[in-house]
Amino acid sequence: MITNHNVLIIGGGLTGLRAAIQLFDSSLDVAIISKVHPLRSHSVAAQGGMNASLGNVPGEDGSVDNWKNHAFDTVKGSDYLADQDAVEKMCREAPKTVIELEHMGTVWSRLKNGKIAQRPFGGAGFPRTCYAADRTGHNALNTLFEQVNKRNIQIYSEFFVTSLIIDQGSCVGCTALDYLQGEVHGLSAKAVLMATGGFGRLFNKSTNALINTGDGQALALRAGVPLKDMEFVQFHPTTLYGTNILITEGARGEGGILLNQDGERFMKKYAPNSLDLAPRDVVARSIEEEVAQGQGFEGDYVHLDLRPLGAERINERLPGIKQISIDFSGVDPINESIPVQPGQHYSMGGIDVDIDGKTRISGLYAAGECSCVSVHGANRLGGNSLLETVVFGRLVADQIINNVNNIESPPKKLAQANIRKSEDHIKALIDREGGENQFEIKEKLNNTMSTKFGIFREKDTMLEGLNEIKKLQEKFSQVSIKNKDLKVNKALIRLLELEGMLLLAEVVALGAIKRKESRGSHTRTDYPERDDTKFLKHTLVTWEDENMQVSYLPVKLGMFEPKERVY
Amino acid sequence: MKLKVYRYQDGMESPRYDSFELESRPGLTVLGALFQFQEQFDDSLSFNYSCRGAVCGTCGMLINKVPRLACRTQLKPLLRGELKVSLFSYPGIMETIPWDPAKEVLVEPLPHLPVIKDLIVDMDKFFEYYRFVEPVFRTSDLNPEKERLMNPEDVKQLEEYTNCILCAVCFGGCPVVGQNPKYLGPAALAKLYRFHLDPRETTDTSRLEIADIKNGWWACDSYGNCRKVCPKGVPPINAIENAANELKSKKK
Numbered sequence: 001m002i003t004n005h006n007v008l009i010i011g012g013g014l015t016g017l018r019a020a021i022q023l024f025d026s027s028l029d030v031a032i033i034s035k036v037h038p039l040r041s042h043s044v045a046a047q048g049g050m051n052a053s054l055g056n057v058p059g060e061d062g063s064v065d066n067w068k069n070h071a072f073d074t075v076k077g078s079d080y081l082a083d084q085d086a087v088e089k090m091c092r093e094a095p096k097t098v099i100e101l102e103h104m105g106t107v108w109s110r111l112k113n114g115k116i117a118q119r120p121f122g123g124a125g126f127p128r129t130c131y132a133a134d135r136t137g138h139n140a141l142n143t144l145f146e147q148v149n150k151r152n153i154q155i156y157s158e159f160f161v162t163s164l165i166i167d168q169g170s171c172v173g174c175t176a177l178d179y180l181q182g183e184v185h186g187l188s189a190k191a192v193l194m195a196t197g198g199f200g201r202l203f204n205k206s207t208n209a210l211i212n213t214g215d216g217q218a219l220a221l222r223a224g225v226p227l228k229d230m231e232f233v234q235f236h237p238t239t240l241y242g243t244n245i246l247i248t249e250g251a252r253g254e255g256g257i258l259l260n261q262d263g264e265r266f267m268k269k270y271a272p273n274s275l276d277l278a279p280r281d282v283v284a285r286s287i288e289e290e291v292a293q294g295q296g297f298e299g300d301y302v303h304l305d306l307r308p309l310g311a312e313r314i315n316e317r318l319p320g321i322k323q324i325s326i327d328f329s330g331v332d333p334i335n336e337s338i339p340v341q342p343g344q345h346y347s348m349g350g351i352d353v354d355i356d357g358k359t360r361i362s363g364l365y366a367a368g369e370c371s372c373v374s375v376h377g378a379n380r381l382g383g384n385s386l387l388e389t390v391v392f393g394r395l396v397a398d399q400i401i402n403n404v405n406n407i408e409s410p411p412k413k414l415a416q417a418n419i420r421k422s423e424d425h426i427k428a429l430i431d432r433e434g435g436e437n438q439f440e441i442k443e444k445l446n447n448t449m450s451t452k453f454g455i456f457r458e459k460d461t462m463l464e465g466l467n468e469i470k471k472l473q474e475k476f477s478q479v480s481i482k483n484k485d486l487k488v489n490k491a492l493i494r495l496l497e498l499e500g501m502l503l504l505a506e507v508v509a510l511g512a513i514k515r516k517e518s519r520g521s522h523t524r525t526d527y528p529e530r531d532d533t534k535f536l537k538h539t540l541v542t543w544e545d546e547n548m549q550v551s552y553l554p555v556k557l558g559m560f561e562p563k564e565r566v567y
Numbered sequence: 568m569k570l571k572v573y574r575y576q577d578g579m580e581s582p583r584y585d586s587f588e589l590e591s592r593p594g595l596t597v598l599g600a601l602f603q604f605q606e607q608f609d610d611s612l613s614f615n616y617s618c619r620g621a622v623c624g625t626c627g628m629l630i631n632k633v634p635r636l637a638c639r640t641q642l643k644p645l646l647r648g649e650l651k652v653s654l655f656s657y658p659g660i661m662e663t664i665p666w667d668p669a670k671e672v673l674v675e676p677l678p679h680l681p682v683i684k685d686l687i688v689d690m691d692k693f694f695e696y697y698r699f700v701e702p703v704f705r706t707s708d709l710n711p712e713k714e715r716l717m718n719p720e721d722v723k724q725l726e727e728y729t730n731c732i733l734c735a736v737c738f739g740g741c742p743v744v745g746q747n748p749k750y751l752g753p754a755a756l757a758k759l760y761r762f763h764l765d766p767r768e769t770t771d772t773s774r775l776e777i778a779d780i781k782n783g784w785w786a787c788d789s790y791g792n793c794r795k796v797c798p799k800g801v802p803p804i805n806a807i808e809n810a811a812n813e814l815k816s817k818k819k
Binding site: 036037039040041042044045054098099100102103104105107108109110111112113114115116117132133135138139142143146147149150180209210211242243245246316320323324327328329439481482483485487488489490491 | 576577593606609610615616617618619621622623683684690697698701702703706712713715716718719722723725726729730732733765767
């Protein structure tokens, strides 16, 4: 079956839904395609909040926040790799974005005076993070879904996108496997927006939803779009020991402290000014360092002590964290410390786009975590990812609105050829009898990524890692699955995910090996210093003729000159 | 420890149950056990999942005859006989197959929704009722300059209902839904009440009137299973009782 729309959005999280509303309100025929129901998107799991310089809570000396402070903190947090024009755009748009969500119906936590509450977050000079207790993503996603639902915007739910349709250098739609029915559909459009989220499940300890397998980045890469800065992977300092479910930075924002096995507040040693609220890369490294020195607990974790907050504040501000700790760890944070360790959390890198969200293929756009615009550079500040999703969901939709009217609807026959290609590929995967097991490959890939491309990196282990990835790619060509059905075949979906992940792993590895410096989340023990002379630039990886090509792109500076980053 | 899993797909005359001996791991959840089954025993086992942290509402299913989230339910306490929830009985949780709760965990699809395959159910009806209650803010200032003020106490009250993750566990646990498939069900009604409660909207009963119909507020028989099974502590039964009382006092 082939259907036609003006604009297709791949992904139904915050970015995709916000863009859909904007496009619909401009009288465009827009459809959302998602491999899960939009409410099951990973955006729903965002806890701590959304940054905006509303200035509802004064700074320490009574001063009032503004967008420039926000921009400075973001650029410094990024270790000066963020593009400052994009940062400026995001920070200027932030207050409006939070207020817009409020008017759409989002329930934000409030101050006594009734204004939207704001809490301190890592690397921020002001209490800037607007929040809805510790369920900010849940509240925002439900609001946007309600708005999408009201508009009756078409949603192709439980559709796994298998290819982007490229014709004469333009993207004119995609093909997708409707996996409940077992049919490949063609979806034609004048423009396609990728809003597919991150690739955290490349790693074995991740806060990400199990669905975060980087499908969108892999699609773009295969279509010929470069991926940017993929070596910058954020490890969140506080994930629950055992399951690696996120324990929000807001827990430390509210006054929680990190303790080693001697009960020592070890962040005093690593970030004497910011302490537990240093940026995530700094705190994650500090915890790893403590554990390496034998100062962690057995099993390689430290304690996050929320008891200083008291029961009332925990119940009011962090009810979800309390429940997660009880459900998944048997620990009630009112009485005991929470066992935490760093875990993969966020992908700073992604599909290379310009400040308007355009990729190098006309008609193809990307926004949110799957893209790299780049507002996070080498390290994202907590509270900036929710902000990015909603700001750029709207702004990139505006760009599409400006461009799409001059474009003719693509002929349907283009989709037909792609449908056949996808069907053939799927059939080949199902029919294959090579004897390799996809789940073993996935597990090995996860181990390789976490041990060789984790918080601390070094040339020799990374080269080993790259070698392992190549071997796993070869093994993939011999994978067989037992389930041969086309209809509701979850083994097939997992196989399609794995196929993309093996490509992305190589991209991460190449970027990391070639970046011979330490910057933000990318920490090389063999190159411990930041090297602005050689590496104040974005990495680009393209896939041409089955080969990865690495090149670089200058960083857009402007407002703030790179300085040493001290917290 | 064993997992006993409901299996069904198109073309089968009746469902069957597969048993699988699990490798015990600390903190093993039903979702983790289903992955073991899929990865080691039969890759055709179908179930939905996403966040694995009890926030996305994807993995609602019937576990030991109680509707729950698979990701939040650990096996060991189940086998020890903990995590018991005493529900008002209804056909959806009647015995289907004998099982030994000390040795096995029984996993079946959520009641009251058509089975697509194995543990995947068709949620269309659930979302149809969600849409019926018009769950969206009515005010529409497109370019607002300021936030509207809200009392923190009001926010606290609202949160009781905004916490709903639309997992449909209450829908599968409601005896009335089983008897009357046209009943809007606890989740949709709790959602409607959330909008009624919101002080930023009108304070009259106009919202409540949407479900002032036979299959709305008035169909609830106050069994209270919804509140007991909700993984997020949402009490739909309170919303329904409050709404019914408000409507009654208005009509007087």
